Amino acid sequence: MKKIIVYIVVSAAVISMCLGAAGCSTSTNVLAAQQSSENADSTEKDEASGEVLSASRDIFAMDTYMTVEAYGDHCQEAVDQAEEEILRLDQMLSTGSISSEISKLNQDGYGTVSRDTFYLIQRSLELYQETDGAFNIAVYPVMRAWGFTDQNYKVPDETELKKLISDMDLTGVVLDEKTYRVQLANDEMEIDLGGIAKGYTSSRIMDIFKSCKVESGMVSLGGNVQLYGAKADGSSWRVAIEDPNNLSGYAGILEAKNRAVITSGGYERYFEQDGKEYHHIIDPKTGYPADNGLKSVTIVSADGTLADGLSTSLFIMGKDRALEFWQAHSEEFDAVLIMEDGSIYITEGIENDFQTEQKSVIVRKEDSDE
Template identity: 45%
Template sequence: MNFKKWISFGLAGCFLFSGCAAQREQAQAALENSQQENRYEATSFAMDTVMTFTIIHEDGEELLIDAEQEIRRLENLFSVTLDDSEVRQINENAGDKPVHVSADTLALLKTGEELGEKTGNAFDIAIYPVVKAWGFTEEEHSVPSQETIDRLLPLTNLDGLILNEEDSTAYLEKEGMAIDLGGVAKGYASDRVKDLLKEKGVESALLSLGGNICAIGSKPDGNPWKTAVQNPIDENDYVGLLEATDTCIITSGGYQRYFEEDGKRYHHIIDPATGWPAESGLLSVTIVCESGTKADALSTALFVMGLEDALSYWKSQNDFEAIFVTEDGEVVATEGLKDSFTFEGKDNDFTYRLAER
């Protein structure tokens, strides 16, 4: 983990997506040209992604270490690849026996199960066998046959996940079933780190877990943090800026991980109903929500749903907002973001509208 104390702070906005080197250089220059004590920043690699923590606190150096240790602890529970992780043990004992799990794993399994039910299984923590068949787990990509997909889809039914809260165990009823918490793990980790830092008295911080953003409070000057919503067709561009105070901002999009075969692009967001990459007409979905866990799951679920069904789901809820970028070049923000989202994609031929309840 690399960390240092920043004695400067003057950035108007934090551009926190991959690429966009020019903005990052401008941000760095802004930081170095102004003064602010007790700013600490660390960069680490965990959960298969780069994470950056910015904490404004006199004990920031120690808190950065605490934050990284919490991330490592959760990774050791949730990783689908680490030999001794609880998720790996659940998968290896599918169809055989229940596995005793920690409170964190049980809580996240239960939340994943509930969010799957609420989204009509558009989000599915049991989709792992199909994702693996596409090669996204080991990044050895290939298009599986329809026969393979048809054979694996019955293994993704969450009815086969048995959680026993009294005994704190998890059990997959069918051999070959497997769960993957990657769709919610970073969101959950951001929630846990946020809680840890708040308990330690932190009132201003920004956490970026592979682009999953979690803002604690506002910037020290009282202004909200700012983050850019990436243009899905140009990693060096963005379609707008979001102001954030005490909230999480998480984006899912087909542009993030994909491969091409025979001239066709296949992305990593699998539709649980078909076993194929979702063809929903969306390029990306950004969720703004107090809960990082929920935002993480919903960014995937609403991407799978497509714009109209996603907006219908949003209208039925009252605890999150969203920004959609469509294949037709439209940016749609929900009305709760009217005052916090600034559309800046018109020069790239995007159109913009506000969705109302």
């Protein structure tokens, strides 16, 4: 779970019209311009017609707090369906539930799964290959050894880590696309889709918004933000990305529409032992927390599933490899990389959309090694 806070800045004028307001994590906060209702489930109506024009709901699932908002006709239907989908996917994918498809697969080493679970495993294997192993859903036993699954934190024995790493080769996983049958690579392998599940969930909610024909909407899944459409005036939403070096401030503001904005960083989920901090983003090749000068990585993409997987992957890669990867896949996503020294690297696709007062470098395709 990514422990990142992302803020959505919404125009008060837009909220008053009840139309078209404005990325594993803690919470996503909508600033003061958001609806002020304290209820977990709220709607707003146009005073003249009595028509429901907006609906929102707060939900706890996938070990985090979530907010779903929809605007326009059928907004309540969209929010209701979104909650049902979130709870369905949570039950299906949770490693904490012994009855979930993932838990059963981990226990048996094989099994027939649902279309959603199969798709996520398939996408995970593709990302494993594309990122040269930086994204690895078989890291779950290593996370458990560090205590990040149950908060029983400790630095594992190096011999133990080497053994666990040896069982993480995903190339041995067998998938049958006709039957949705999955065979894990070995008896010791266990997988966890937490690094990609929230992004997939937010994308599914975008599908629901589309099918319900709402005008616009937003979902915040514990820091994973995905936006549907634009504000009522056609302008972009404004998403403020937290400054990992100053948790009371923002690193910058991103203007976006029809995009997922998902951030990964290790600065809010960590423990200390013998005076050293250990965060939860594990490099699958070493078994230790990634240590490469990066403080956070934000991915901006139309594909929420991809953005979720890449936010962790690029963090593990480090700046140079991450920017090389972006150069090869610049049509699929953009990124904001924040370093431990406070400097920020912004890929050129969002050069005009991300504003910051901090020292920053615009990375272009021809000089991505800058």
